Amino acid sequence: MATRNPQSDSAGTFDDQSLSRYDLLLAAVPVPLVAGVAAAVSSSLPAVSGLGLGSALSMLFVLYGLFLDAPTV
Numbered sequence: 001m002a003t004r005n006p007q008s009d010s011a012g013t014f015d016d017q018s019l020s021r022y023d024l025l026l027a028a029v030p031v032p033l034v035a036g037v038a039a040a041v042s043s044s045l046p047a048v049s050g051l052g053l054g055s056a057l058s059m060l061f062v063l064y065g066l067f068l069d070a071p072t073v
Helices: 021-028 030-042 047-068
Strands: none
Touching: 021 030, 021 047, 030 047
């Protein structure tokens, strides 16, 4: 029978953990994509332009997280 290890860092353990800025950054990556598509659908802007602008903003979030404020150990 398997036992639970309270000291484990597995994905199933959520005791006394809070969101880090990298968690929030990861959650923020799809927001510009959705906003770009929503702007394209609600206006006369072509869908390709809205998605392109949204992906460029999402790419800035990813580049910031990888190179400007990279996680440390």
